[in-house]
Amino acid sequence: MKQVIPERKAVSISEFFDKNKQMLGFDSPQKALFMTVKEAVDNSLDACGDFGIMPEITVVVENVENDKFRVTVADNGPGIPRREVADSFGKMLYGSRFHIVRQTRGQQGLGISAAIMYAQKTTGQPTEIWTKTKDDLTGFHFVMEINIKRNEPDVHKVEPFVWNVETGLRISLILKGKLVSGKQSVEEYIRETAIANPHATFHLSLPDKKIDLIRSVNESPVIPVAVKPHPHGVELGELMSIFRENEDAPIEKVLSENFSRVTSQTAKEIIGLANLKSAKISSMTQKEFEILWNVMRNYQFMEPNKECLSPIGEEALYKSVSNAFDDLHPAYFSMPVTKGPFVFSGHPFTIEAIAVYGGNIPKEEPVKVMRFANRVPLLYQPGSCAITKAISTVAWNQYGLSQPVKDQLPIGPVIIVVHIASTKIPYTSEAKEAIAPVPEILEALDIVLKGIGRQIRAMRRKEEHKSHIEEKFSLIEQILPAIGSKAASILKLEEPDIRPIISKVMGVIAFREEEGKLTVTNFTETQKSFAVVLKGEREERENVKNLRPFEKITLRFSREMIDSSEIYAGLPDKLLLGAYSLPEVFKNE
Amino acid sequence: MNEKLKDLVKKIYDEMAAGQVPKVELKSRNKENIVFDNLSGVWKYGNNIVSRYASKASSAKSILKMLYIMDFIDEMDAGGKTSTLREMYYISEGWNLGKFESQDESDLMTEDLEVITSLLREEMRLRPEESGASVIGNITLKEMNRKGEWKRLNCRDDVGDAGYTIPYNVEPEKIQFESHDVDFVLAIETGGMFDRLVENRFDEKMRSLLVHVKGQPSRSTKRLINRLNKELNVPIVVFTDGDPWSFRIFASIAYGAIKTAHISDILATPSSEFVGITATDITRYDLPTDKLSDKDVEALNAELEDPRFNIPFWKGEITEMLRLGRKAEQQALAKYGLDFVTDKYLPEKLREIGTI
Numbered sequence A: 001m002k003q004v005i006p007e008r009k010a011v012s013i014s015e016f017f018d019k020n021k022q023m024l025g026f027d028s029p030q031k032a033l034f035m036t037v038k039e040a041v042d043n044s045l046d047a048c049g050d051f052g053i054m055p056e057i058t059v060v061v062e063n064v065e066n067d068k069f070r071v072t073v074a075d076n077g078p079g080i081p082r083r084e085v086a087d088s089f090g091k092m093l094y095g096s097r098f099h100i101v102r103q104t105r106g107q108q109g110l111g112i113s114a115a116i117m118y119a120q121k122t123t124g125q126p127t128e129i130w131t132k133t134k135d136d137l138t139g140f141h142f143v144m145e146i147n148i149k150r151n152e153p154d155v156h157k158v159e160p161f162v163w164n165v166e167t168g169l170r171i172s173l174i175l176k177g178k179l180v181s182g183k184q185s186v187e188e189y190i191r192e193t194a195i196a197n198p199h200a201t202f203h204l205s206l207p208d209k210k211i212d213l214i215r216s217v218n219e220s221p222v223i224p225v226a227v228k229p230h231p232h233g234v235e236l237g238e239l240m241s242i243f244r245e246n247e248d249a250p251i252e253k254v255l256s257e258n259f260s261r262v263t264s265q266t267a268k269e270i271i272g273l274a275n276l277k278s279a280k281i282s283s284m285t286q287k288e289f290e291i292l293w294n295v296m297r298n299y300q301f302m303e304p305n306k307e308c309l310s311p312i313g314e315e316a317l318y319k320s321v322s323n324a325f326d327d328l329h330p331a332y333f334s335m336p337v338t339k340g341p342f343v344f345s346g347h348p349f350t351i352e353a354i355a356v357y358g359g360n361i362p363k364e365e366p367v368k369v370m371r372f373a374n375r376v377p378l379l380y381q382p383g384s385c386a387i388t389k390a391i392s393t394v395a396w397n398q399y400g401l402s403q404p405v406k407d408q409l410p411i412g413p414v415i416i417v418v419h420i421a422s423t424k425i426p427y428t429s430e431a432k433e434a435i436a437p438v439p440e441i442l443e444a445l446d447i448v449l450k451g452i453g454r455q456i457r458a459m460r461r462k463e464e465h466k467s468h469i470e471e472k473f474s475l476i477e478q479i480l481p482a483i484g485s486k487a488a489s490i491l492k493l494e495e496p497d498i499r500p501i502i503s504k505v506m507g508v509i510a511f512r513e514e515e516g517k518l519t520v521t522n523f524t525e526t527q528k529s530f531a532v533v534l535k536g537e538r539e540e541r542e543n544v545k546n547l548r549p550f551e552k553i554t555l556r557f558s559r560e561m562i563d564s565s566e567i568y569a570g571l572p573d574k575l576l577l578g579a580y581s582l583p584e585v586f587k588n589e
Numbered sequence B: 001m002n003e004k005l006k007d008l009v010k011k012i013y014d015e016m017a018a019g020q021v022p023k024v025e026l027k028s029r030n031k032e033n034i035v036f037d038n039l040s041g042v043w044k045y046g047n048n049i050v051s052r053y054a055s056k057a058s059s060a061k062s063i064l065k066m067l068y069i070m071d072f073i074d075e076m077d078a079g080g081k082t083s084t085l086r087e088m089y090y091i092s093e094g095w096n097l098g099k100f101e102s103q104d105e106s107d108l109m110t111e112d113l114e115v116i117t118s119l120l121r122e123e124m125r126l127r128p129e130e131s132g133a134s135v136i137g138n139i140t141l142k143e144m145n146r147k148g149e150w151k152r153l154n155c156r157d158d159v160g161d162a163g164y165t166i167p168y169n170v171e172p173e174k175i176q177f178e179s180h181d182v183d184f185v186l187a188i189e190t191g192g193m194f195d196r197l198v199e200n201r202f203d204e205k206m207r208s209l210l211v212h213v214k215g216q217p218s219r220s221t222k223r224l225i226n227r228l229n230k231e232l233n234v235p236i237v238v239f240t241d242g243d244p245w246s247f248r249i250f251a252s253i254a255y256g257a258i259k260t261a262h263i264s265d266i267l268a269t270p271s272s273e274f275v276g277i278t279a280t281d282i283t284r285y286d287l288p289t290d291k292l293s294d295k296d297v298e299a300l301n302a303e304l305e306d307p308r309f310n311i312p313f314w315k316g317e318i319t320e321m322l323r324l325g326r327k328a329e330q331q332a333l334a335k336y337g338l339d340f341v342t343d344k345y346l347p348e349k350l351r352e353i354g355t356i
Helices: A006-019 A029-052 A082-090 A110-123 A186-196 A236-245 A251-258 A264-272 A288-297 A316-323 A386-393 A437-491 A499-507 A559-564 B003-017 B057-081 B085-096 B103-117 B191-199 B217-234 B244-255 B259-268 B279-285 B294-303 B311-326 B330-336 B340-353
Strands: A056-065 A068-075 A126-134 A139-147 A150-161 A170-174 A200-204 A209-213 A337-344 A347-359 A368-373 A376-377 A414-422 A510-515 A517-522 A527-536 A539-549 A552-554 A566-569 B025-027 B034-037 B042-045 B049-051 B133-136 B139-144 B151-156 B175-180 B184-188 B206-214 B238-240 B273-276
Touching: A006 B191, A029 A056, A029 A110, A029 A170, A029 A186, A029 A559, A056 A186, A068 A316, A068 B191, A082 A110, A082 A126, A082 A139, A110 A126, A110 A139, A110 A170, A150 A251, A150 A347, A186 A200, A186 A209, A186 A316, A186 A368, A186 A376, A209 A347, A236 A251, A236 A288, A251 A264, A316 A347, A316 A414, A337 A437, A347 A437, A368 A386, A386 A414, A386 A437, A414 A437, A437 A499, A437 A559, A437 A566, A437 B003, A437 B057, A510 A527, A510 A566, A517 A527, A517 A539, B003 B057, B003 B085, B003 B103, B025 B057, B025 B103, B042 B259, B049 B057, B057 B085, B057 B103, B103 B259, B175 B217, B184 B191, B184 B217, B191 B206, B191 B330, B191 B340, B206 B217, B217 B238, B217 B244, B217 B259, B238 B244, B238 B340, B244 B294, B244 B311, B273 B340, B279 B311, B294 B311
Parallel strands: A056 A200, A368 A414, B184 B206, B184 B238, B238 B273
Antiparallel strands: A056 A068, A068 A170, A126 A139, A126 A170, A139 A150, A200 A209, A337 A347, A347 A414, A368 A376, A510 A517, A517 A552, A527 A539, A527 A566, B025 B049, B034 B042, B133 B206, B139 B151, B139 B175
């Protein structure tokens, strides 16, 4: 009997992996290749993030033979100390950082070990790792496998080598896979990862192409701090075990020291509400724990600390998205909409979103949705994801997009990017492919998406007006001058002065968007002063004083503001081109 | 530069120089502005004027395009060249903002220029590319050839079985009639019927001039018929299929078309007679027929509203065709043999309308 138990245990780990391939995302050759790249890249980004390093990551996918691929991922991160390499990669580590409440990408160890195991199972090839830390003069080259029976690393060899980088880690695996393009491909994953990590540079080399995605932001994101759990996030059992670990301490102290947002004052109030003023932990009954837990759940604490989150940030997101979609020549970018922190079950989360409109984005197809959780793109299971569900349930008709089927994605030339950052993302499965439709998250998404929707409506209206405005300008800037010069050349006379004609034809104050700037020209015959108000997610105002006939000025507004706002001016509608008359209600603001 | 064109350019230039929004004005060219001119017996444009002001981008563009056309005409004038409408359409590729979207647009604008300046497009050195009609019969005419010499020929003796093909320009500076010995002109819609009459020597037997109009007749074909009628004083008889579209061929020869109502005086021949195939012929000669299509019925109903058909003869024929629900081709007469049309049908019908 005694001999059988370890044997059985060893088999069960291998079986665990086999049976849970799907759970871990390794259920098909296409997905296995994708997951291998994803796990390695996620680790690289997390490692760089921990040390405040601006990541530069190189991903190479080579076709070794038929369905065998070599995946190599190299970073400029801190590297892993020589002594820790074997355990870091060679053991399935479960929840090593479980008790730390902080936003991270990966499960720290499980994913990449699964990839190593998958590679060795499908091709029999060991994994190679090169590492160099700042404390070492040389790098070290490891060739290793995972001993599945013992759940232990099996290092074939380690040798020092000279690596001309300061620090870094490179991992190379040979696995059975299938390389696809388009949706759910390695390329798409890297492209989207670059969007969510604008401080990182990526070099991707595929058998048929090379792609360089250079960082658009030069500051590394703030490293999220670790905080104590928020009282709303604790389960009854966890509460009881925390209390039992501190049986001798006063309840007030246990509460204020183990939870965030609980001051001794709040702790007293809670104790009062739970009728525990004279209670001692050692003598607390199950019933009393339940009452306490319920009081805590219903008590209005300050919202969880936001510093444990690492949102992309409005400026970085805007830069990143405008950089990534530049080749589609979009007509407009929305302003990023950021809301939060919100809370579900005591876990703080923020949502960031931005929309890209027009240009070469297909007009007759459903809007493209890019989903991100803690800066990781989600490419699979869109249908069961909270983000897709929230977008589908917005009534898009009121924002100018058609939605032929209720509760499905609307149709239009739009890309919507949504990022949720949280200390705990409630995934629908271990493979972390979709965010569960938790009511608090759906509600928060709805608020953010309405902000995006209002901007899309403004963009659509602007697009409709744009052709009219451009037609007017083409009339006065091109066609009328051409008529004048053609007639003059036929008659061999001097070209007529067409300015009086222009003011007759226009007779308006004309607003025009030119290369991200908003210009205003006075085509009337008198001097004009008026306020200009841009109203979108924000409201900005500029006063124009004494604009002379035929004078053109450039207003100060930023491109983000111009793209995503309706333009109003303090003049009657009949005197305006490219702007609406300022409604009475904003006039005196 | 042609004075009339120059006047138009000058008007545009002067308006601009005076600080006015330039415009062009022309008679409205739609169905609502077609009126019957009692004096000439043809349909012409009425007095509705449309003004195209350059305050709208589309109108301004059309003014610019007109200027380009006029400049191009001036250029051709200087080089002694002419151009087809299609060539001009392609040449406009280099006219920047003056480039035409389609040949329809450039053709329409050429007609606009005709309406405005009352010049013919031929006078503006622009010509269609479609070929004119074929003619067979005892008429002698002379044509100015490329060498600048008058070439004389008889349209019966000096031509093959396909006849004399008339050029796009049939104005007197190009074609002059010398002598003839015919009693009437028979304008025939289809090539098959034209060839039948030629083979049966109908031109000789009935002392007639056969003109193959090739479906909806071109401007030069109508102009030739108009000149034959006016200058030689010979009656014009039109012989087509018996369907709504063929009725329109007759109307176009006799009364003019909406598109060319500005030149109805020189294109239309209001004294033309229609010999057949009429709706009543279908019953009278018991002709093989086809069922009217929905489009045919629609066209017949539109003709009932068309002012050009607003006379008892046509009202009767159109109503009769609608009642029968049938149409018949010219060549359906072959039911009674190849000679029936020349020996029986045409002599009988021509006698009835008084041509012979």
